[in-house]
Amino acid sequence: MTEGSDAYPYRFERTSGVDRLRERFSDLAAGAETGATASIAGRLRTVRTHGKLAFADLEDASGRIQLFASQDVLGEDAMEEFGRLSVGDVVGAEGEVVTTRRGELSLKVATVTVLAPCLRSMPEKWHGMTEVESRYRQRYLDLLVNPAAREVVTGRAAANAAARRLLEERGFIEVETPILHPLAGGAVARPFQTHHNALDMDLYLRIAPELYLKRLLIGGLERVYELNRSFRNEGVSSRHNPEYTMLEAYEAYADYHDTMSLVEDLVRTIADAVTGSLQPTTAGRTIDLEGTFRRITMFEAVEEASGIDLRPAWDDLDDDRLWAAAAELRVAVHPAWGRGKVVAEIFESCAEKALLQPTFVAGFPVEVSPLAKGHRSIEGFTEHADLVIGGVEMCPCYSELNDPAEQRRRFEQQAQARAQGDEEATLPDEDFLEALSYGMPPAGGFGLGIDRLLTLLLGAPSIREVILFPTLRPPQMPSGGQVTK
Numbered sequence: 001m002t003e004g005s006d007a008y009p010y011r012f013e014r015t016s017g018v019d020r021l022r023e024r025f026s027d028l029a030a031g032a033e034t035g036a037t038a039s040i041a042g043r044l045r046t047v048r049t050h051g052k053l054a055f056a057d058l059e060d061a062s063g064r065i066q067l068f069a070s071q072d073v074l075g076e077d078a079m080e081e082f083g084r085l086s087v088g089d090v091v092g093a094e095g096e097v098v099t100t101r102r103g104e105l106s107l108k109v110a111t112v113t114v115l116a117p118c119l120r121s122m123p124e125k126w127h128g129m130t131e132v133e134s135r136y137r138q139r140y141l142d143l144l145v146n147p148a149a150r151e152v153v154t155g156r157a158a159a160n161a162a163a164r165r166l167l168e169e170r171g172f173i174e175v176e177t178p179i180l181h182p183l184a185g186g187a188v189a190r191p192f193q194t195h196h197n198a199l200d201m202d203l204y205l206r207i208a209p210e211l212y213l214k215r216l217l218i219g220g221l222e223r224v225y226e227l228n229r230s231f232r233n234e235g236v237s238s239r240h241n242p243e244y245t246m247l248e249a250y251e252a253y254a255d256y257h258d259t260m261s262l263v264e265d266l267v268r269t270i271a272d273a274v275t276g277s278l279q280p281t282t283a284g285r286t287i288d289l290e291g292t293f294r295r296i297t298m299f300e301a302v303e304e305a306s307g308i309d310l311r312p313a314w315d316d317l318d319d320d321r322l323w324a325a326a327a328e329l330r331v332a333v334h335p336a337w338g339r340g341k342v343v344a345e346i347f348e349s350c351a352e353k354a355l356l357q358p359t360f361v362a363g364f365p366v367e368v369s370p371l372a373k374g375h376r377s378i379e380g381f382t383e384h385a386d387l388v389i390g391g392v393e394m395c396p397c398y399s400e401l402n403d404p405a406e407q408r409r410r411f412e413q414q415a416q417a418r419a420q421g422d423e424e425a426t427l428p429d430e431d432f433l434e435a436l437s438y439g440m441p442p443a444g445g446f447g448l449g450i451d452r453l454l455t456l457l458l459g460a461p462s463i464r465e466v467i468l469f470p471t472l473r474p475p476q477m478p479s480g481g482q483v484t485k
Helices: 018-024 076-083 132-137 139-145 147-169 210-218 256-275 298-306 311-315 319-328 339-354 404-419 430-436 450-457
Strands: 033-050 053-060 063-070 090-099 105-116 193-196 201-205 223-231 243-252 294-296 359-365 381-389 392-399 443-449
Touching: 018 033, 018 053, 018 063, 018 105, 033 076, 033 105, 053 076, 063 076, 063 090, 076 105, 132 139, 139 147, 147 223, 147 256, 147 450, 210 223, 210 243, 210 430, 210 443, 243 256, 243 450, 256 359, 256 381, 256 392, 256 443, 256 450, 294 298, 298 339, 298 359, 311 319, 319 339, 339 359, 339 392, 392 450, 404 430, 443 450
Parallel strands: 063 105, 294 359
Antiparallel strands: 033 053, 033 090, 053 063, 090 105, 193 201, 223 243, 243 443, 359 381, 381 392, 392 443
């Protein structure tokens, strides 16, 4: 150690990571001296002093190694300074690579430099951070003490890379579209609103990139995707966070059957990349992603879950029977809702959670799916399928609506719903309607919720586990340890 050195140096020259040292010197006998020197850096996990000897465990991003300090090498003053190091300090160390008499690979330090002192108490060694709220608020500490938290980071990176590889192999181009929208469109959701001072106009954080990606299809790009951040001003729960990651893609000259097949391949590819298995376990239940995913109608899903067949009431335009079924199933309905919204609410309330194995629920009412083509065989429904796994909706797939007159009519219906108090209804987008008038080829599209899929694959109890910095209520009182030095 160098006396009077700055506690916050500008840089430190490393010659190796811990993993490279362990790989290079994996076969050393106990008590070996190599004559090879190395310079490493990382965070101290333990510090133990024993008179004229001292030991510390240093951890970098690749692993952990022991620092071995001897007064014979360092001298009395530097040895005392080594003993004043604290758990959590970020240090750089240089010395000879050796093994102790017990065979522990170590760095026999010649110099140690404090790069950033830890001024607060680190979480307790064995128990880590177990209070869930603290783990989310202080994710940096969670990452330091909980290996599972770091696995989430690497899992997300693997998922993103695998998705990109598959899509690019199939001719899709990755694009970037605006996050600030003049109108909130592309999904049925409540947006965040802001104001741009220089332009003196209201803008919305995007709830989906859909309408911009479709503009690219009109422009002649036939396969496009965006791994995007989107935002919805809605509730927070184990399945919902106000900002989230979605993979959205569109393919010209395809329909939702083609899209469902593509999504199957994507889910399997991501699962294999993240877990190495096509049979992940969540909440003690095994999910089988290996075979072809099941495809059923919304009516079939409701009948399987409740024993009630809604199709006759739908076909006979018998709204009283639909409302009676909702009451029997204890599904609360709003008086202003149309029949399609009621059927969708019944499905989401009583049938969706019963779909454990991967299932495409093919067909959603027009009222809740204003951007999908009409269904070819079910009047009043659209070619919109939701992939449900583990009782959670993962991905909508559409045969995309490309008729500008029909799209205008759908937007007008949404405007009426908004006027009646539905804050999630889609706003009419005249610019998009103008783009559609130039002709958009038939297309299939999807929006895969990456956060929800990772929650399932990693067996996490909440979406907050897989989002590094989830949105939380303001803390009731200051958190964190006390200054210790």
